[in-house]
Amino acid sequence: MATVLVASNRGPVSYKLGEDGSLDARRGGGGLVSGLSAVSSQESLWVCAALGEGDREAVRRGVGEPGVRMLDIDPDTYADAYNGIANSVLWFLHHHLYDIPREPVFDAEFRRRWDAYRAYNRAFAEALAAEADEGAAVLVQDYHLALVPGQLRELRPDLRIAHFTHTPWAAPEYLRMLPEDIHRELLRGMLGADRLGFHTEAWAASFRSCAGAEGEGTRVAVHPLGVDADELRALAHRPEVDERLARLREEVGDRKTIVRVDRTELSKNILRGLLAYRELLTTHPEWRDRVVHLASAYPSRQDLESYRLYTASVAALADEINAEFGTPDWQPVLVSVQDDFPRSLAAYRLADVALVNPVRDGMNLVAKEIPVVSEAGCALVLSTGAGAYEELKEDALTVNPYDVSETADALHRALSMPTSERADRTKRLATAATALPPQRWFLNQLEALRAR
Numbered sequence: 405m406a407t408v409l410v411a412s413n414r415g416p417v418s419y420k421l422g423e424d425g426s427l428d429a430r431r432g433g434g435g436l437v438s439g440l441s442a443v444s445s446q447e448s449l450w451v452c453a454a455l456g457e458g459d460r461e462a463v464r465r466g467v468g469e470p471g472v473r474m475l476d477i478d479p480d481t482y483a484d485a486y487n488g489i490a491n492s493v494l495w496f497l498h499h500h501l502y503d504i505p506r507e508p509v510f511d512a513e514f515r516r517r518w519d520a521y522r523a524y525n526r527a528f529a530e531a532l533a534a535e536a537d538e539g540a541a542v543l544v545q546d547y548h549l550a551l552v553p554g555q556l557r558e559l560r561p562d563l564r565i566a567h568f569t570h571t572p573w574a575a576p577e578y579l580r581m582l583p584e585d586i587h588r589e590l591l592r593g594m595l596g597a598d599r600l601g602f603h604t605e606a607w608a609a610s611f612r613s614c615a616g617a618e619g620e621g622t623r624v625a626v627h628p629l630g631v632d633a634d635e636l637r638a639l640a641h642r643p644e645v646d647e648r649l650a651r652l653r654e655e656v657g658d659r660k661t662i663v664r665v666d667r668t669e670l671s672k673n674i675l676r677g678l679l680a681y682r683e684l685l686t687t688h689p690e691w692r693d694r695v696v697h698l699a700s701a702y703p704s705r706q707d708l709e710s711y712r713l714y715t716a717s718v719a720a721l722a723d724e725i726n727a728e729f730g731t732p733d734w735q736p737v738l739v740s741v742q743d744d745f746p747r748s749l750a751a752y753r754l755a756d757v758a759l760v761n762p763v764r765d766g767m768n769l770v771a772k773e774i775p776v777v778s779e780a781g782c783a784l785v786l787s788t789g790a791g792a793y794e795e796l797k798e799d800a801l802t803v804n805p806y807d808v809s810e811t812a813d814a815l816h817r818a819l820s821m822p823t824s825e826r827a828d829r830t831k832r833l834a835t836a837a838t839a840l841p842p843q844r845w846f847l848n849q850l851e852a853l854r855a856r
């Protein structure tokens with residue numbers, strides 16, 4: 405039994421099944437992992453889903469870590485809930501990603517998947533209900549688990565329940581695309597919580613407009629997750645990062661760098677970022693051979709066709725730019741598709757310019773991490789659609805994510821920024837970025853929930 409419970413689709417650990425039948429445990433990072441470390445592991449429990457075969461095998465063998473309970477949900481139910489609803493419907497709604505002439509289509513197949521989503525949420529609600537002490541605090545994470553607060557409230561009215569949304573929240577007219585009954589079920593699920601958290605005022609306001617008068621019993625609050633400067637700097641100075649930095653320096657030479665690091669994710673706007681870089685090289689030919697664009701775009705959600713096509717388009721456009729402008733000594737874009745955190749940290753250290761141009765993004769921690777780690781100070785080109793915009797707009801060069809020409813111009817201004825101005829801005833960006841580090845972010849929510 406536990407007094408603090410966290411629930412999220414992706415847990416802090418995952419297992420890989422080796423050919424010889426061995427199980428290899430890998431611990432993940434991220435805000436939630438360091439946030440929860442603020443609470444003693446004796447009193448806490450993290451409930452998450454088994455994501456793949458390795459995780460399922462670990463559950464079957466009873467292998468696990470103290471303080472973590474993985475749910476082995478039927479694989480078909482899981483796939484329909486995770487890919488069919490969470491990633492293909494809720495993610496698309498909250499990020500406004502639909503290609504409207506074609507999508508969304510809410511038909512019988514959608515209804516079948518929604519039933520799976522409800523069952524997957526129920527599995528979490530039941531596990532939490534079984535594991536929670538009387539009056540325990542339960543902190544549910546993200547769009548995967550939007551129905552859990554309502555379901556859990558029915559099973560255990562004594563619990564204190566919070567839900568935190570790491571994505572944006574859809575504008576009311578966008579959310580109303582959902583069939584009426586599903587729309588209501590989704591909001592009712594969320595409103596089962598005592599407290600709802602968002603990264604920015606903009607997303608909290610969207611939620612309030614969607615919920616209208618029904619939302620009165622639930623407190624909606626803003627907790628903008630920041631980064632832990634000491635932890636991040638320590639990670640960025642490990643020997644494996646130094647080694648990758650040396651390699652990158654060789655590739656880049658004495659040219660300037662424009663750095664971006666993302667999952668290959670539709671909302672990250674990687675294509676318009678590349679188009680802006682191409683326009684920069686066209687309208688400001690003086691930058692040719694004097695800059696390299698380091699773009700880490702590691703694969704994500706490749707079960708979805710739209711993501712596979714997007715990943716292929718990113719690679720194709722980068723190739724086109726290299727073919728158009730490259731010379732025997734200079735490759736204008738270096739794309740890395742490896743999920744290689746040490747290499748990303750090395751790129752952060754080397755960054756002269758950071759490009760963070762998502763169309764819509766819950767927070768975007770890359771925008772906060774690069775200023776903390778960059779060695780010579782970096783100029784941040786930041787989209788108005790990123791949650792981080794609210795805290796970083798004063799010292800970033802802000803752009804409309806759809807305006808490729810404005811982005812190209814911002815890249816030029818960023819590359820041309822005097823060193824002292826760059827350093828001053830970076831210092832202020834790093835201060836804003838570290839205002840609410842993960843442990844404080846988590847404890848603030850826990851204290852507020854307990855003081856309900």
Ligand code: G6P
Binds near residue numbers: 546570704
């Ligand atoms: C976003 C979501 C997280 C999710 C992550 C990676 O940041 O807010 O909940 O874990 O993307 O996506 P994935 O589908 O790979 O877990």
